[in-house]
Amino acid sequence: MAKVQMPPRREMGVLLEIRNLKVEATVYSPGENPRDVTIVDGVSLALKRGKVLGLIGESGAGKSTIGLSSMGYGRGGVRITGGEVLLNGRDILKGGVQGLRRVRGSEVCYVAQSAAAAFNPAHRLMGQVVEAALLHGTATKAEAEKRAVALFTKLRLPDPKSIGYRYPHQVSGGQLQRVMTAMALCSEPDLIVFDEPTTALDVTTQIEVLAAIKDAIRDNGVAALYITHDLAVVTQVSDEIIVLRDGKMVEHGETRQIIEAPRMDYTKALVSVRSIEHEEKEPTPKPLLSVRNVTAAYGGGAVKVLQDVSVDVHSGQTLAVVGESGSGKSTLARVITGLLPPIAGSITFASRTLARRLADRSRDDLRELQMIYQMADVAMNPRQTVGTIIGRPLEFYFGMRGRERDKRVAELLDEIEMGKGFIDRYPAELSGGQKQRVCIARALAAKPKLIICDEVTSALDPLVADGILKLLLRLQKIEDVGYLFITHDLATVKAIADSIAVMYRGEVVRHGSKTQVLTPPFDAYTDLLLSSVPEMEVGWLESAIKGRRMESAGN
Amino acid sequence: MLVNSPLVRLIAQRVGLGILLLFAVSGLIFAGTQILPGDVAQSILGQAATPEAVANLRRELGLNDPAIVRYFQWLGGVITGDLGTALTTRQEITVTLMPRLWNTLFLAFWAAVVSIPLAIMLGLLAVRYRNGPIDKAISGFALASISLPEFFIGYLLILFLAVKLQWFPSISTVYDGIPFVEKLKAIVLPVIALVLSVLAHMMRMTRAAILNVMQSAYIETAELKGLSALDIIRKHAFPNAIAPIINVVMLNMAYLVVGVVVVEVIFVYPGMGQYLVDHVVKRDVPVVQAVGLIFAAVYIGLNIVADVAAILANPRLRHPK
Numbered sequence: 001m002a003k004v005q006m007p008p009r010r011e012m013g014v015l016l017e018i019r020n021l022k023v024e025a026t027v028y029s030p031g032e033n034p035r036d037v038t039i040v041d042g043v044s045l046a047l048k049r050g051k052v053l054g055l056i057g058e059s060g061a062g063k064s065t066i067g068l069s070s071m072g073y074g075r076g077g078v079r080i081t082g083g084e085v086l087l088n089g090r091d092i093l094k095g096g097v098q099g100l101r102r103v104r105g106s107e108v109c110y111v112a113q114s115a116a117a118a119f120n121p122a123h124r125l126m127g128q129v130v131e132a133a134l135l136h137g138t139a140t141k142a143e144a145e146k147r148a149v150a151l152f153t154k155l156r157l158p159d160p161k162s163i164g165y166r167y168p169h170q171v172s173g174g175q176l177q178r179v180m181t182a183m184a185l186c187s188e189p190d191l192i193v194f195d196e197p198t199t200a201l202d203v204t205t206q207i208e209v210l211a212a213i214k215d216a217i218r219d220n221g222v223a224a225l226y227i228t229h230d231l232a233v234v235t236q237v238s239d240e241i242i243v244l245r246d247g248k249m250v251e252h253g254e255t256r257q258i259i260e261a262p263r264m265d266y267t268k269a270l271v272s273v274r275s276i277e278h279e280e281k282e283p284t285p286k287p288l289l290s291v292r293n294v295t296a297a298y299g300g301g302a303v304k305v306l307q308d309v310s311v312d313v314h315s316g317q318t319l320a321v322v323g324e325s326g327s328g329k330s331t332l333a334r335v336i337t338g339l340l341p342p343i344a345g346s347i348t349f350a351s352r353t354l355a356r357r358l359a360d361r362s363r364d365d366l367r368e369l370q371m372i373y374q375m376a377d378v379a380m381n382p383r384q385t386v387g388t389i390i391g392r393p394l395e396f397y398f399g400m401r402g403r404e405r406d407k408r409v410a411e412l413l414d415e416i417e418m419g420k421g422f423i424d425r426y427p428a429e430l431s432g433g434q435k436q437r438v439c440i441a442r443a444l445a446a447k448p449k450l451i452i453c454d455e456v457t458s459a460l461d462p463l464v465a466d467g468i469l470k471l472l473l474r475l476q477k478i479e480d481v482g483y484l485f486i487t488h489d490l491a492t493v494k495a496i497a498d499s500i501a502v503m504y505r506g507e508v509v510r511h512g513s514k515t516q517v518l519t520p521p522f523d524a525y526t527d528l529l530l531s532s533v534p535e536m537e538v539g540w541l542e543s544a545i546k547g548r549r550m551e552s553a554g555n
Numbered sequence: 556m557l558v559n560s561p562l563v564r565l566i567a568q569r570v571g572l573g574i575l576l577l578f579a580v581s582g583l584i585f586a587g588t589q590i591l592p593g594d595v596a597q598s599i600l601g602q603a604a605t606p607e608a609v610a611n612l613r614r615e616l617g618l619n620d621p622a623i624v625r626y627f628q629w630l631g632g633v634i635t636g637d638l639g640t641a642l643t644t645r646q647e648i649t650v651t652l653m654p655r656l657w658n659t660l661f662l663a664f665w666a667a668v669v670s671i672p673l674a675i676m677l678g679l680l681a682v683r684y685r686n687g688p689i690d691k692a693i694s695g696f697a698l699a700s701i702s703l704p705e706f707f708i709g710y711l712l713i714l715f716l717a718v719k720l721q722w723f724p725s726i727s728t729v730y731d732g733i734p735f736v737e738k739l740k741a742i743v744l745p746v747i748a749l750v751l752s753v754l755a756h757m758m759r760m761t762r763a764a765i766l767n768v769m770q771s772a773y774i775e776t777a778e779l780k781g782l783s784a785l786d787i788i789r790k791h792a793f794p795n796a797i798a799p800i801i802n803v804v805m806l807n808m809a810y811l812v813v814g815v816v817v818v819e820v821i822f823v824y825p826g827m828g829q830y831l832v833d834h835v836v837k838r839d840v841p842v843v844q845a846v847g848l849i850f851a852a853v854y855i856g857l858n859i860v861a862d863v864a865a866i867l868a869n870p871r872l873r874h875p876k
Contacts, residue, residue: 121773
């Protein structure tokens with residue numbers, strides 16, 4: 001096994017200094033004149049060699065923009081309009097295009113959120129991994145490839161000698177993320193910008209990638225900017241943290257100080273997110289929805305995606321279905337809604353047996369079983385106003401027209417805490433959280449008995465997601481509606497569930513009340529899942545890795 | 556192993572469908588020529604012919620058999636390489652047609668050799684300097700050239716390059732045993748006319764296909780490695796845009812063979828186009844059928860090549876999990 005060569009440049013001192021950074025972009029909103037908006041304003045920071053600085057904040061806080069400015073790069077028409085970016089003592093913004101090209105890929109490298117999209121599908125991995133090193137002449141082809149193999153080994157990739165000869169689509173998402181880290185390390189940069197490198201991964205895979213990244217940073221003595229919205233993740237890897245909001249710096253401190261003794265209110269809110277109090281309810285004698293021994297498959301029975309699945313949802317209660325991507329959670333929703341007729345098993349809903357196929361179900365079956373989706377913006381017609389979107393189920397199920405319908409739409413908008421001022425707005429004019437609220441109102445308009453929520457908070461920032469969960473719980477109390485809540489986020493589960501079903505490879509491996517499911521002894525998979533959720537605690541990662549009983553499926 | 560690979564299956568499927576399509580087209584061509592107005596025997600003998608003479612000729616030509624019988628007789632001949640006999644000249648079509656097909660392919664080949672690399676290069680340059688003066692100049696020139704009808708371009712070329720400057724002959728005469736250089740010189744003007752008529756389409760599609768790929772995250776990765784703009788387009792964007800580019804290139808290649816009629820007539824070039832036009836005028840049905848079938852075969856064949864090339868360009872199909 002080849003050893004990664006330690007570069008002889010561990011001299012201390014400041015590597016990167018950003019002074020008074022200002023970044024602007026021109027926005028073209030429909031029906032308005034183009035205008036300039038400031039994305040980052042007056043941000044200054046300094047990073048010492050070999051140290052890791054975490055940049056955290058919600059979407060739109062300017063994290064990625066600041067990270068990319070250290071490479072002199074503005075994504076999608078974003079312009080750096082003020083300030084200095086000093087790297088190794090010189091301002092890279094003054095070096096022109098050629099100067100920037102010399103910095104990128106040699107002094108600073110970038111690891112993107114979605115490695116699956118960031119690798120060129122037309123080329124083998126190895127060529128892409130060594131490309132920057134060859135371009136900047138830091139190594140010969142043979143040296144660079146040897147180094148790449150050593151890095152693959154270091155990052156615990158399977159088959160380190162041959163994995164480089166595969167194409168991106170032949171490697172799983174978690175592995176690709178590690179290959180991308182190897183790609184960044186291969187040209188031996190002074191600084192790596194990690195832009196949400198584990199956000200797109202399953203929780204059990206995230207922990208492995210996180211540990212690999214952390215080791216690689218430490219052993220290579222490289223400095224890093226670690227961008228994420230997840231405080232628990234950033235706690236594990238960084239020495240210092242900068243909290244950002246709306247392009248401005250909120251707080252800067254040592255990691256321990258930020259999470260244990262935050263000074264600013266906004267930081268406190270971030271740290272204490274998931275403060276939802278929810279009292280677990282006893283199951284009712286007769287479940288509202290009862291899925292019995294359901295087996296479902298794609299391709300005419302060729303690929304079994306659900307095996308003998310049984311779950312219950314009770315009126316006015318929440319069943320959380322948890323599992324990794326590919327575990328069959330969303331397929332279960334498709335089967336319940338009739339989009340994918342099961343090949344065996346039965347579904348009982350409100351004391352009647354549901355037809356297998358959507359086309360055979362009555363209008364009341366459709367009305368009483370509603371759905372809310374992960375991507376609120378694509379679940380709405382962008383050319384319809386909020387009023388039309390929410391009014392549609394009122395017309396369709398209840399035949400409401402004119403003033404009667406408008407009155408009910410206004411009531412629903414009040415219920416989702418938005419008010420009737422939104423009635424004439426288009427989806428594009430709403431924030432992510434507001435869009436999801438409109439989708440909730442649309443589901444409620446049908447007066448359903450059960451709402452299937454498919455990862456409804458996954459695309460939202462933590463504080464916004466919190467608001468949505470609180471709203472859902474409040475509405476459940478008022479409307480006595482049951483939720484089947486599909487999620488991969490265990491913190492959400494703990495916050496809102498009454499009962500839990502844990503899914504793994506198309507089967508339910510654990511099902512019961514929240515207390516039962518979350519109380520040991522655990523089965524191996526539930527244990528892995530629970531122990532993989534990052535905690536806001538310095539040193540959690542090392543102890544969690546040590547205590548693991550099984551490897552993740554690696555999706 | 557090889558037989559089970561999805562790649563082989565996909566390609567076999569494309570080729571099979573192509574052959575099926577060709578049979579369908581042969582039926583259409585035959586049906587189409589049957590419903591053409593006019594009577595071949597009548598047009599051969601002229602208006603003054605006696606009804607008996609016309610009836611005799613009809614019998615002799617086998618025109619009294621039911622259409623379906625004649626179709627299968629014709630199809631059987633085609634499959635064995637016999638395209639039948641021209642009604643007007645009584646010559647075997649295969650013998651007359653081959654040199655002309657060869658001439659047309661010769662013309663199309665040189666037009667392709669010039670236009671394809673030129674179109675792709677201009678497309679790459681247009682992307683490199685997108686929305687700038689170079690891009691606008693390339694697009695403007697290409698669109699102007701496609702907006703002018705071929706015959707107009709042809710006559711402009713003759714007027715300036717042949718009549719005024721006298722660089723090239725205005726009539727593309729080629730004959731058996733013509734020296735190669737002379738032959739090339741003879742086809743310069745028609746090649747230019749053809750290139751101008753296919754260039755814009757290929758260039759614009761190359762530009763659009765690459766621009767589409769330029770939005771991808773892996774292009775950003777390449778930029779952040781410090782690659783130059785042209786390297787990014789060449790190494791990272793082009794390989795992923797190859798499938799749509801191949802498609803449009805093949806479509807235009809097919810046009811070079813099939814759509815060459817006007818250009819051949821203008822430059823009096825002895826190719827398939829002229830041959831077809833001559834015999835349509837004379838209502839020589841077997842020749843029209845033969846040429847139509849060859850054009851269809853070229854068209855379908857090139858489209859199969861495009862499909863197969865697009866399949867081969869996809870690493871997911873070449874290297875399954």
